[in-house]
Amino acid sequence: MTLAKEKSFFDRVYEVCRLIPVGRVSTYGAIAKYISLPKAARMVGWALNKCETAQEYVPAHRVVNRTGLLTGKQHFGGSNIMKELLQSEGIVIVDNQITNFDKVFWDPSKELQ
C-alpha cells in the first residue's frame, strides 16, 4: 500500500495505526521504520499522544513498545482502557505485558509492503 508522502510524519503515523488489523498490535519502532525514520520511535509515541487531534479515529491502543509492554497505558485515561480494548480484541495481557506478543505482532514493513 502506498501512503501519501506529502503528508506530515504525524499523519503517516495515524494512517499506519489505522491499518493495524483487529486482534493484532504493532510497535513504535516498526511504525517509525515503515515511514523511513527508524530512529523516530519516540515521535511515534508522541504523535499518538495527540491522536485525538487527528481527523479520524486512531487505534493507538494497538501500538506498544517493542517488548509488548503497554507503556502508553497511562495515557489512555489513566485506567486499564488500553488493556481492556486489546483483550476485547483477543490479545492476552498479563501485568501490562502482551503474553503472545510474537503471534499478534504486526509489522507494517512486512505485512503492508
Next chain:
DNA sequence: CGGGTGACTCGAC
C-alpha cells in the same frame, strides 16, 4: 526562530 518535549530503543557497565 530556538528550545523543550516525549506512549522508544539499543548498547554499555
Next chain:
DNA sequence: CGTCGAGCCACCC
C-alpha cells in the same frame, strides 16, 4: 542477568 544512560528527530509553544 539487571539496571542505567544517552541518542534520536519532528512538532508545539
